[in-house]
Amino acid sequence: MYSEKVMDHFSNPRNVGEIENADGVGQVGNPKCGDIMKMYLKIEDDVIVDIKFKTFGCGSAIATSSMATELIKGKTIEEALKLTNKAVAEALGGLPPVKMHCSVLAEQAVKAALLDYSKKNGIEIEQLKDFDPDEDVHEH
Amino acid sequence: MYSEKVMDHFSNPRNVGEIENADGVGQVGNPKCGDIMKMYLKIEDDVIVDIKFKTFGCGSAIATSSMATELIKGKTIEEALKLTNKAVAEALGGLPPVKMHCSVLAEQAVKAALLDYSKKNGIEIEQLKDFDPDEDVHEH
Amino acid sequence: MVKNVYMDNAATTPVKKEVLDEMLPYFTEKYGNPSSIYRLGREGKAAIDDSRNKVANAIGANPKEIYFTSGGSEADNWAIKGVAFANKKKGNHIITSKVEHHGILHTCEYLERNGFDVTYLDVDENGIVDLKELEEAITDKTILISIMFANNEIGTIQPVKEIGEIAKKNGVFFHTDGVQAVGKIEIDVDDLNIDMLSMSAHKIYGPKGIGALYIRKGVKIHPHIHGGAQEKNRRAGTENVPSIVGFAKAIEMACENIDEHNKKLIKLRDKLIKDIANNISHVKLNGHPEKRLSNNVNFSFEFIEGEALLLSLDMVGVAGSSGSACTSGSLDPSHVLLSIGLPHEIAHGSLRLSLGDFNTEEEVDYVVENLITIVDRLRKMSPLYENVKEDK
Amino acid sequence: MVKNVYMDNAATTPVKKEVLDEMLPYFTEKYGNPSSIYRLGREGKAAIDDSRNKVANAIGANPKEIYFTSGGSEADNWAIKGVAFANKKKGNHIITSKVEHHGILHTCEYLERNGFDVTYLDVDENGIVDLKELEEAITDKTILISIMFANNEIGTIQPVKEIGEIAKKNGVFFHTDGVQAVGKIEIDVDDLNIDMLSMSAHKIYGPKGIGALYIRKGVKIHPHIHGGAQEKNRRAGTENVPSIVGFAKAIEMACENIDEHNKKLIKLRDKLIKDIANNISHVKLNGHPEKRLSNNVNFSFEFIEGEALLLSLDMVGVAGSSGSACTSGSLDPSHVLLSIGLPHEIAHGSLRLSLGDFNTEEEVDYVVENLITIVDRLRKMSPLYENVKEDK
Numbered sequence A, B: 001m002y003s004e005k006v007m008d009h010f011s012n013p014r015n016v017g018e019i020e021n022a023d024g025v026g027q028v029g030n031p032k033c034g035d036i037m038k039m040y041l042k043i044e045d046d047v048i049v050d051i052k053f054k055t056f057g058c059g060s061a062i063a064t065s066s067m068a069t070e071l072i073k074g075k076t077i078e079e080a081l082k083l084t085n086k087a088v089a090e091a092l093g094g095l096p097p098v099k100m101h102c103s104v105l106a107e108q109a110v111k112a113a114l115l116d117y118s119k120k121n122g123i124e125i126e127q128l129k130d131f132d133p134d135e136d137v138h139e140h
Numbered sequence C, D: 001m002v003k004n005v006y007m008d009n010a011a012t013t014p015v016k017k018e019v020l021d022e023m024l025p026y027f028t029e030k031y032g033n034p035s036s037i038y039r040l041g042r043e044g045k046a047a048i049d050d051s052r053n054k055v056a057n058a059i060g061a062n063p064k065e066i067y068f069t070s071g072g073s074e075a076d077n078w079a080i081k082g083v084a085f086a087n088k089k090k091g092n093h094i095i096t097s098k099v100e101h102h103g104i105l106h107t108c109e110y111l112e113r114n115g116f117d118v119t120y121l122d123v124d125e126n127g128i129v130d131l132k133e134l135e136e137a138i139t140d141k142t143i144l145i146s147i148m149f150a151n152n153e154i155g156t157i158q159p160v161k162e163i164g165e166i167a168k169k170n171g172v173f174f175h176t177d178g179v180q181a182v183g184k185i186e187i188d189v190d191d192l193n194i195d196m197l198s199m200s201a202h203k204i205y206g207p208k209g210i211g212a213l214y215i216r217k218g219v220k221i222h223p224h225i226h227g228g229a230q231e232k233n234r235r236a237g238t239e240n241v242p243s244i245v246g247f248a249k250a251i252e253m254a255c256e257n258i259d260e261h262n263k264k265l266i267k268l269r270d271k272l273i274k275d276i277a278n279n280i281s282h283v284k285l286n287g288h289p290e291k292r293l294s295n296n297v298n299f300s301f302e303f304i305e306g307e308a309l310l311l312s313l314d315m316v317g318v319a320g321s322s323g324s325a326c327t328s329g330s331l332d333p334s335h336v337l338l339s340i341g342l343p344h345e346i347a348h349g350s351l352r353l354s355l356g357d358f359n360t361e362e363e364v365d366y367v368v369e370n371l372i373t374i375v376d377r378l379r380k381m382s383p384l385y386e387n388v389k390e391d392k
């Protein structure tokens, strides 16, 4: 069902935890659907110097959170905004079709944290103009 | 499916054959239904001194013919008329329900032969007054 | 050290050696078609007759009332659709419950799309239907009541005898899905007023792909598979002789020593329940505390999700199952857990451990030890747990 | 000396050792429920995926179009009822033939009792449908054509490709019962325009109780068993993993060397036909002389009855089958033999000998020798034969 990469990130997730006084915090998902992702960012000079996550969710939710943090750590905001759910899924060696929504959630969580950062710092991030972190990624 | 007795009478049928110049010959059944029994009687002083049969039909048709001839050989006409299909079936150690009609056929064949004998000899046999050898024993 | 601990016996069981041994000759030697009249065929026929007797014996039925099927789902489908279509002139109303197996629920939904009305009875927080509600739901259009004997997820046992009486009193046919109950609860179809009972072999150490429907004489029901004259013209298809023989052996073994089996299972079950409840916080036992299958343990672990739990257990060699939506690829968690009133997020974090004849106390210890670690690890990752700790 | 000669391979076959060997681990070791996410479950899932590929391969289909069933009868029932009920808004007319297996015929009769119209096409004296009649039978209400690939009694092979073309041209779904054809005739569902194909494992040295329905993508059909999500929500029930694995192995073995198998079978078949025809008078070969299954021999022996023939053969260890009514407990002989124009009394005296991979030339000799004696013995007992002798 899951690739080795997914299992690796599920059983040894990178960057789990919280960042105290994070520069940006984003949470997406909803407990009814069985997954919530929360991302914490430390940003210095437009670079994401640290990132942590907490996830309530299935194996692939945890693995995609972990992979997303790895892909973004050390990147500029500009670069981070280019992270797509597909890229996360691909980096994990693929996800089962029914689990693709987890990768969407990971992408959303990063964006939500960046949005929080932009708001806190009064920065306008063009690419997040239409982004709504409360929007539901599940097609109910 | 079949009792040992049935198989014995099927594989070693008693009294198979014809009797030349038989005193009574009866045939019942119909090839469409898959069974025809023909009985030949030799009668002396109201006693069935010889009986033979020919049968086109399934295993139990052959076995019931054989058993019926055995039960009747040496009996008086009076006694022979008392032969019931149940008695034939019982003597064979029972028949599968769907094969009970074979034993009926055997009873009918004996009666048909006796009817022929009575007609040939101008004797009236009370018990055969209403007997119709062409009547179909199958409930089509 | 990774152990192999199989605690998903409600999903399926291994075939016991004694069962397989009975089956084997029918694959390669006694392979005749039971409809054939030669020796090989008669041997197959005799094996089926003998098996039918054994299955009938196990539930107090007449062998003529046992119809072999390809499993529990087929038996469920047949009972529901067969009675519905055969009795639609009489009425178009069916009563069932919200906690049935999908084999019943999806069949009922199919019938709803085809002109039937179905009442899905609520259950209480333990998963039990209300007899008064049942009785009130019956109308003059009601042709069938189908309430499962024991629930596959939470193990709750329904008041089958009382339901049977209500059905009988009202002249309605009563079907019960006995897939989880057979071999764990003594069943006498006459005593319990059961008109139809679904069974499946692979839950009781028999092979997959074989089961039976008990159909009481007099029940008006359509044949399920049309064709050859097998199963008295009601379920066509060359008989699956090896599996039928295996099913019979399995049900015989399960029902022979039902009390002894249960005693062992209940001991393990109660230890597992106690050890989890005593060692892990924020847990909830689902299902009825007493009216419960001897092998069923079902817990909700708050703040974590079931699939993650299962995967983690798998990594230490433990096989269990979950009511999580994620395990099925759907979004809603188990309908059973929602029906007993669990909020979605708690239903998502449920775990079913179902015991079997091969489990041991050491295995229970091993599972609990690992559960403690796993739940702790997952909770530490969970943003929901964070808030709880803050609450404290 | 009583030999054991099995010549009823069209009724069922023994499971080949290679097949059983593949199955065995799935009973006792790899017994996991394929819907489960732990290792044991994933193993079962992988085995099913692999098996689905093999079955698809054997008929040139996409694995996604293969749905496992409990056998040929279920596949037939599903195809007919599933398409009928799903398309009844479009039309209520079905076309089939008079020589179909009962799995088709009785299902069609059931549909007739439920608002459908069915045309049963006649066949010629060899058992072949008339393509012009077929085309003329199609109306704007026709939703399905179901004509079998090869007949189980007389071995006649239908012009499947032409039927498929007619169906396609007229926008009607085409189902064919391939239970006897698979493994003996090369099948490519695309090339032949087949929309649905029924298969069964136990006719090709696989286990009983497993088969499949090929359903082309785009065919509108109802699920057959409602319940779990197995078989893409179309055929619920815990998968019969060992049997699925066995079926796949069997179909793979059968289709790998189809030409070689056939060469051997045809040699035996033609010897058997020749030796019977040359040594026994008043016999008639039933079925098409050339368009015929490689393993089918079907003769009528005038003046004698089939069951008596079968019992006699059984006594010398030969297993065959017959179109006699007596073998089935009904009164009318085989509908197939009547459909090709045999009079009742001749249909009653028919014998099918179906060859298999394990038969030898010596067995053919043994059977013919014994047949000569048996037919002679039974004819001597037959009042019908008497007249014939007199005629001479």
Ligand SMILES: Cc1ncc(COP(=O)(O)O)c(C=O)c1O
Pocket (backbone or CB within 6 Å): C236, C237, C238, C239, D010, D011, D070, D071, D072, D073, D074, D076, D101, D103, D148, D150, D151, D152, D177, D179, D180, D200, D201, D202, D209, D211
């Ligand atoms: C042509 C044909 N169709 C269908 C079937 C039914 O297959 P099964 O016995 O697997 O149900 C058979 C054999 O019995 C058959 O020969």
Ligand SMILES: Cc1ncc(COP(=O)(O)O)c(C=O)c1O
Pocket (backbone or CB within 6 Å): C010, C011, C070, C071, C072, C073, C074, C076, C101, C103, C148, C150, C151, C152, C177, C178, C179, C180, C200, C201, C202, C209, C211, D236, D237, D238, D239
């Ligand atoms: C209560 C219940 N009913 C029906 C079924 C279906 O049985 P099967 O898998 O044999 O089709 C199951 C198990 O899957 C079950 O637990």
